[in-house]
Amino acid sequence: MKVTQELFKGIYSSNPVFRLMLGLCPTLAVTSSVNNAIGMGGAATFVLISSNFVVSLIRKFVPSKIRIPVYITVIATFVTIVDLIMAGFFPDLHKSLGIFIPLIVVNCIILGRAEAFASKNNVFFSLIDGLGMGIGFTLALITISTFREILGNGTWLGMPVFGSSFKPALLMILNPGAFFTIGFIIAFLNWLDRKTSVSS
Amino acid sequence: MKDIPKFALTLLIVTIIASGSLAWVNKITKPKIFAIQSRDLNNGLLNVLPAAKNGVIVPVKSPSDPDNILYYEGFADKDKTKLIGYAYLVPASGYSSIIRTLVGIDTVGNIISIQILSQQETPGLGTKCQEIRSGESKPWFQHQFAGKMATNLAVDKDGGDIVSLTGATITSRAITNAIADSSKSILGLINK
Numbered sequence: 001m002k003v004t005q006e007l008f009k010g011i012y013s014s015n016p017v018f019r020l021m022l023g024l025c026p027t028l029a030v031t032s033s034v035n036n037a038i039g040m041g042g043a044a045t046f047v048l049i050s051s052n053f054v055v056s057l058i059r060k061f062v063p064s065k066i067r068i069p070v071y072i073t074v075i076a077t078f079v080t081i082v083d084l085i086m087a088g089f090f091p092d093l094h095k096s097l098g099i100f101i102p103l104i105v106v107n108c109i110i111l112g113r114a115e116a117f118a119s120k121n122n123v124f125f126s127l128i129d130g131l132g133m134g135i136g137f138t139l140a141l142i143t144i145s146t147f148r149e150i151l152g153n154g155t156w157l158g159m160p161v162f163g164s165s166f167k168p169a170l171l172m173i174l175n176p177g178a179f180f181t182i183g184f185i186i187a188f189l190n191w192l193d194r195k196t197s198v199s200s
Numbered sequence: 201m202k203d204i205p206k207f208a209l210t211l212l213i214v215t216i217i218a219s220g221s222l223a224w225v226n227k228i229t230k231p232k233i234f235a236i237q238s239r240d241l242n243n244g245l246l247n248v249l250p251a252a253k254n255g256v257i258v259p260v261k262s263p264s265d266p267d268n269i270l271y272y273e274g275f276a277d278k279d280k281t282k283l284i285g286y287a288y289l290v291p292a293s294g295y296s297s298i299i300r301t302l303v304g305i306d307t308v309g310n311i312i313s314i315q316i317l318s319q320q321e322t323p324g325l326g327t328k329c330q331e332i333r334s335g336e337s338k339p340w341f342q343h344q345f346a347g348k349m350a351t352n353l354a355v356d357k358d359g360g361d362i363v364s365l366t367g368a369t370i371t372s373r374a375i376t377n378a379i380a381d382s383s384k385s386i387l388g389l390i391n392k
Contacts, residue, residue: 032324066207070214077218081225088229091236099320099327173324174367
């Protein structure tokens, strides 16, 4: 097991959104603007690394039959602690990220990685896995939101992209736009995979 | 079956540690969060009653319950002789959260300014109630309330003149109707 391999699998070959199809619900919700995508990605990455750390640390003491409730408790506790500390010590950050924090508890990437990776691997590799998956999730959110914000709002990260004559396709920042964008990106990645496997 | 006591014990230990650490974090952060909230409230009061900058803003409490602040009176001077208006907190049930809006009105009930203090609406849709468009200095949705009669408000879809947020009619309507309803009862209290 190599460090770089564990790190990069989350970014491309096992990207949580495009490959594992995890965390689609918050993905739909927050990708209407690039700004939100960065906020959600950052907050989720932080919780992902932390929960992978704790789950890996306690993996030998938790009987496998009750692991899911234990992991849920760990994740929910951690998210609440992050929420409280942010609200108390970093109020400005909390104002911009605060709305995403409750969404992280129900983000199945966190539980998915706890179950699929952190419960079976040591603390170091669990941290790497959390970091890679977090970066992969963030990049996926930024990619989707780039398409949606430009087409649906005419801006990127709040900056106008087109002249004032551009009439944004509102559908793209509403929920159907997220399904369209994700569908097209996954189709593109599958096409890319098939092309490379045929040629090699 | 014989595993059940072991499972119960494990879950008990995990939840005790979880609630213990939450209680500890809560104890540390509670005074900080409270201080930030009261600072935000004070800043908000000055924003919605800017003419009280050199004066005072005093809370008016319920006669039956001294912990319950009904509204605030804003004065342009420290001696409380020049009353310039009132401010009050309006809670609205939005799409996914309680939206807390601070409303400042003049003495006859025209809105001076409103400020949304906290909300947890849908990111990208309802959260646009706090959006500041590029090139502007104030959130456009809140700014359009200024100068309107506080008791007579409705969103465009209900025949009023408040432009609702795209894709977030529920949020827009909740804020608008809550301000109109609260203003009616607060003005009733003031004019009593």
